[in-house]
Amino acid sequence: MPQIIPIKDLKNTSEISDMCHKMEEPIYVTKNGYGDMVIMSMESYETMMGKFNLYRDIEISEKQIEAGQVKDAKAALGEMRKKYGL
Numbered sequence: 001m002p003q004i005i006p007i008k009d010l011k012n013t014s015e016i017s018d019m020c021h022k023m024e025e026p027i028y029v030t031k032n033g034y035g036d037m038v039i040m041s042m043e044s045y046e047t048m049m050g051k052f053n054l055y056r057d058i059e060i061s062e063k064q065i066e067a068g069q070v071k072d073a074k075a076a077l078g079e080m081r082k083k084y085g086l
Helices: 007-011 013-023 042-066 073-084
Strands: 003-006 027-031 034-039
Touching: 003 007, 003 013, 007 013, 007 027, 013 027
Parallel strands: 003 027
Antiparallel strands: 027 034
C-alpha cells in the first residue's frame, strides 16, 4: 500500500529520508488533502529510470522492426568488424 503523508510532515526530513529508503517506493505528499508531490530515494529513482530507459529502447526497437529498419546480423557484424578493425 502506498505511503501518503501531508506536506506539513516534510519538516521531519530525517524521518522522511528513512521512510524513502525503507519503503523502496515513492511516498505521495498531499497539500490541502490533494496529491501534490512524490518523493523517493535516489536508488529507487535510478532503478525506475533504468527501467524506463529500457522500455523506451524496446519500444524504439519494435517500431524499427515494424518499419522494416532491420539488418542481417552477419552483415551488421561484418560492418562493425570493418569499422573497428576487429
